[in-house]
Amino acid sequence: MNYKKNIQPNIFPINKLSLTEPVLTNLNNGVPVYQIESGSEDIVRLEFAFRAGQIKENIPLLASTTNSMLTEGSANYTSEELNHILDFYGAFVNPYYDKDHASVVFFILNKHLEKILELSREILFAPIFPENELNALMKNRFQWYMVNREKVNNRANDLFFESAFGKNHPYGRQVTEDDFKNITQNSIIDFHKNYYSHNNMAVIISGKIPGITISLLNRFFGETFTESRVEDHPDNTITDQDNQKLHIKKKGSIQTAIRIGSTTINKRNPDYTGLKVLDSLLGGYFGSRLMKNIREEKGYTYGINSCISSLDLSGYKLISTEVSRKNVRHTIEEIYREISNLQKIPVEKGELTVVKNYMLGEMLRMFDGPFALADSFKAVWEYGLDNNYYRRLAEKIRTIDQDEIILLAKKYYNIDELHEITYG
Amino acid sequence: MVKFERCSLNNGLRIIVHEDRSTPLVAMNILYNVGSRDEDPEMTGLAHLFEHLMFGGSKNIPDFDTPLLMVGGENNAFTNNDITNYYLTIPSVNIETGFWLESDRMFELDFSQKNLDIQRKVVSEEFNQRYLNQPYGDAMLILRALAYNVHPYRWPAIGRDVNHILKVNLRNIKDFFFSHYSPDNAILSLTGNISADKAFRLSEKWFGPIEKRNVKKRILPAEPKQMHERKLIVEKDVPSSALYKAWHIGPRESPDFHTFDLITDLLAGGDSGRLYNTLVREKKLFSEINAYITSDIDPGLVILSGKLMNNVNIKEAEKEVDNVITGLLEKQGILKEMEKVKNKYEASAVFSNTNILNKAMTLAYCELLGDAELINREIESYKAVTHEMVVDSVSNSLIHSNCSTLYYNSKRKDV
Numbered sequence: 001m002n003y004k005k006n007i008q009p010n011i012f013p014i015n016k017l018s019l020t021e022p023v024l025t026n027l028n029n030g031v032p033v034y035q036i037e038s039g040s041e042d043i044v045r046l047e048f049a050f051r052a053g054q055i056k057e058n059i060p061l062l063a064s065t066t067n068s069m070l071t072e073g074s075a076n077y078t079s080e081e082l083n084h085i086l087d088f089y090g091a092f093v094n095p096y097y098d099k100d101h102a103s104v105v106f107f108i109l110n111k112h113l114e115k116i117l118e119l120s121r122e123i124l125f126a127p128i129f130p131e132n133e134l135n136a137l138m139k140n141r142f143q144w145y146m147v148n149r150e151k152v153n154n155r156a157n158d159l160f161f162e163s164a165f166g167k168n169h170p171y172g173r174q175v176t177e178d179d180f181k182n183i184t185q186n187s188i189i190d191f192h193k194n195y196y197s198h199n200n201m202a203v204i205i206s207g208k209i210p211g212i213t214i215s216l217l218n219r220f221f222g223e224t225f226t227e228s229r230v231e232d233h234p235d236n237t238i239t240d241q242d243n244q245k246l247h248i249k250k251k252g253s254i255q256t257a258i259r260i261g262s263t264t265i266n267k268r269n270p271d272y273t274g275l276k277v278l279d280s281l282l283g284g285y286f287g288s289r290l291m292k293n294i295r296e297e298k299g300y301t302y303g304i305n306s307c308i309s310s311l312d313l314s315g316y317k318l319i320s321t322e323v324s325r326k327n328v329r330h331t332i333e334e335i336y337r338e339i340s341n342l343q344k345i346p347v348e349k350g351e352l353t354v355v356k357n358y359m360l361g362e363m364l365r366m367f368d369g370p371f372a373l374a375d376s377f378k379a380v381w382e383y384g385l386d387n388n389y390y391r392r393l394a395e396k397i398r399t400i401d402q403d404e405i406i407l408l409a410k411k412y413y414n415i416d417e418l419h420e421i422t423y424g
Numbered sequence: 425m426v427k428f429e430r431c432s433l434n435n436g437l438r439i440i441v442h443e444d445r446s447t448p449l450v451a452m453n454i455l456y457n458v459g460s461r462d463e464d465p466e467m468t469g470l471a472h473l474f475e476h477l478m479f480g481g482s483k484n485i486p487d488f489d490t491p492l493l494m495v496g497g498e499n500n501a502f503t504n505n506d507i508t509n510y511y512l513t514i515p516s517v518n519i520e521t522g523f524w525l526e527s528d529r530m531f532e533l534d535f536s537q538k539n540l541d542i543q544r545k546v547v548s549e550e551f552n553q554r555y556l557n558q559p560y561g562d563a564m565l566i567l568r569a570l571a572y573n574v575h576p577y578r579w580p581a582i583g584r585d586v587n588h589i590l591k592v593n594l595r596n597i598k599d600f601f602f603s604h605y606s607p608d609n610a611i612l613s614l615t616g617n618i619s620a621d622k623a624f625r626l627s628e629k630w631f632g633p634i635e636k637r638n639v640k641k642r643i644l645p646a647e648p649k650q651m652h653e654r655k656l657i658v659e660k661d662v663p664s665s666a667l668y669k670a671w672h673i674g675p676r677e678s679p680d681f682h683t684f685d686l687i688t689d690l691l692a693g694g695d696s697g698r699l700y701n702t703l704v705r706e707k708k709l710f711s712e713i714n715a716y717i718t719s720d721i722d723p724g725l726v727i728l729s730g731k732l733m734n735n736v737n738i739k740e741a742e743k744e745v746d747n748v749i750t751g752l753l754e755k756q757g758i759l760k761e762m763e764k765v766k767n768k769y770e771a772s773a774v775f776s777n778t779n780i781l782n783k784a785m786t787l788a789y790c791e792l793l794g795d796a797e798l799i800n801r802e803i804e805s806y807k808a809v810t811h812e813m814v815v816d817s818v819s820n821s822l823i824h825s826n827c828s829t830l831y832y833n834s835k836r837k838d839v
Contacts, residue, residue, distance in 0.1 A: 040444075
């Protein structure tokens with residue numbers, strides 16, 4: 001045997017990312033279309049993205065309900081017909097919304113591209129939001145809401161956003177039972193008219209893109225133009241709650257959900273890439289300090305993680321876990337201890353190398369295949385950035401050192417500013 | 425079409441390789457032919473607890489995760505009733521580290537008391553988080569125990585009692601390892617940026633020296649045929665009542681497996697399924713409803729679950745479910761729907777095959793079922809299902825005497 005079983009095989013540097021920018025074409029009416037050619041199967045992922053997320057709604061549930069109602073009937077098709085035809089042609093449709101954006105993503109077999117595009121125009125630009133379907137949807141959503149309220153992780157998340165972004169801002173506003181009564185057909189029609197317009201839209205296509213795609217898109221989406229000019233609501237300032245600590249008990253709960261975090265910078269800030277590395281060290285991967293401490297040394301939880309996320313008007317960092325009630329105090333103390341260690345003690349070279357290599361591998365996964373490529377592009381395009389963000393991120397991962405980690409930890413992890421929520 | 429090459433080592437390890445040069449990564453999947461059906465009824469959850477211990481270090485490598493992270497890799501695993509499946513993705517230049525890590529933990533684990541103590545706690549927190557502290561989280565525990573009397577499918581992979589996990593000792597762990605973790609009881613699949621030659625050579629180098637162990641032939645108690653309808657009512661503090669039903673069907677290899685797969689797609693595939701259209705959209709009895717097959721290797725179940733709208737009588741709702749099911753016997757309009765679900769099945773396979781990890785898992789699982797080539801052939805069996813076969817399967821199996829029903833009632837007054 002010419003190798004030893006206790007010695008790791010040679011480690012080679014991880015392949016450099018080869019990133020190409022999507023090809024931008026404008027339809028006849030100016031709608032931007034980003035094409036990402038990738039993969040060997042005859043399929044495309046086609047996303048219609050609109051700036052139509054919760055940030056645009058003046059009452060809760062409006063953005064999400066409008067998005068869900070798109071497939072509930074159009075000028076030429078009933079809801080049942082739409083869903084039947086989409087299924088018949090093997091298409092998958094995911095309506096999607098978040099705090100800033102709303103979109104509809106279609107997964108399409110290329111041989112059915114034309115048919116699905118015709119239907120997607122119906123879904124996006126000719127929905128009629130039938131009253132009957134709306135009432136049924138609201139009743140169902142109310143039932144789901146009642147179930148989700150019982151889940152400690154959901155409640156703790158909601159309370160964190162309320163605490164960090166304020167009761168009145170769309171990022172922090174809570175949904176109440178009454179909100180389900182306030183959604184009317186007219187409010188949906190208005191929201192659709194204002195935000196699902198050609199001047200508020202972009203198309204992202206990835207996969208093995210047929211040559212005819214742009215001319216088909218022009219036929220269905222490029223010949224008319226709807227425009228909406230809506231002033232954003234003046235009440236858009238983010239003010240966090242004064243009381244940063246909130247501890248609520250739920251009767252009969254076996255575990256308690258813990259959320260600790262605060263608002264922070266987003267992707268547009270040059271420090272963001274370094275913060276990604278810091279976040280990974282703290283709780284962003286399986287070998288992170290929080291996982292090692294709270295799960296692998298103490299056995300307090302099935303999982304603990306931290307993340308940093310961007311929003312259009314802000315960003316946030318958040319640590320999440322669920323533990324038995326008797327371990328809540330100790331877990332919270334340990335979370336603060338791990339943060340303060342990152343501010344005081346230089347991270348050892350070995351640990352930093354592990355996290356760097358893990359993150360470089362993760363970047364390969366983020367660009368592997370047509371679906372991942374589209375997701376990654378969209379995640380920067382939404383912030384007015386391009387793939388240069390990822391080049392900067394890769395460069396930062398390679399070059400960041402222990403001093404910069406300490407600086408970032410001190411600058412962005414002020415323990416006194418963190419919101420601390422427990423529920424359960 | 426997924427093309428692949430296969431070989432076996434002298435110690436019985438089977439290897440399947442699918443080369444796909446469009447990715448810089450390799451996915452490596454090891455399936456061990458052991459699941460919760462192989463557990464002692466008084467020590468359920470052991471297979472899954474064991475999966476956790478596989479990350480706690482092996483004979484020559486004290487820490488599994490760090491060396492993998494060092495080369496940009498990522499990994500995870502799952503345990504179900506039939507199998508324990510470990511998988512990783514890794515930049516192709518560093519694939520040898522994957523062989524090194526996986527072969528050493530197949531060779532022998534580092535049976536550490538400390539690791540066992542910690543993972544017992546972690547798994548009991550997992551039990552709490554996923555099953556006990558969620559509304560309806562224990563429904564499947566209850567339904568399985570109702571549907572099966574003797575077969576080990578009567579408990580889920582997490583186990584039937586959290587106390588079983590807490591009493592596992594190191595002796596149990598060692599016995600479990602040496603009786604199930606063996607090259608001839610495993611299937612290794614690799615997909616992505618690697619040639620078959622290289623994969624076979626590295627397999628021989630790292631897994632070749634591991635000797636096969638004495639894996640006993642699996643003998644499990646067969647579930648007797650259910651003769652009478654079973655019903656159970658529980659009352660819980662949940663926001664609305666829910667209905668669960670389970671019918672026995674044949675094993676994974678039985679000829680009507682694909683018929684039931686298609687039947688559940690007719691009932692609940694996508695937003696155009698019959699249950700959703702009739703009972704959610706039209707009659708507004710349920711807020712959500714679903715039906716699926718468990719896809720178990722031994723005789724499995726068709727499971728239906730639905731959450732009721734408030735003020736709906738659960739017995740009335742159940743009758744309507746029955747009507748939807750017997751509606752499948754009528755030929756009127758169903759052929760077009762069958763064509764629809766067949767198209768959708770075909771499309772799902774194409775979408776799923778864009779991902780190397782999915783392909784690796786499917787290849788290994790198909791090989792366990794008898795032939796990795798099933799990855800390409802299952803679609804034909806599904807497409808071959810006729811309405812006559814649907815009628816036969818519905819009238820023989822989706823009937824009251826073969827059914828276990830759970831009323832998961834809300835004890836809240838206003839419901």
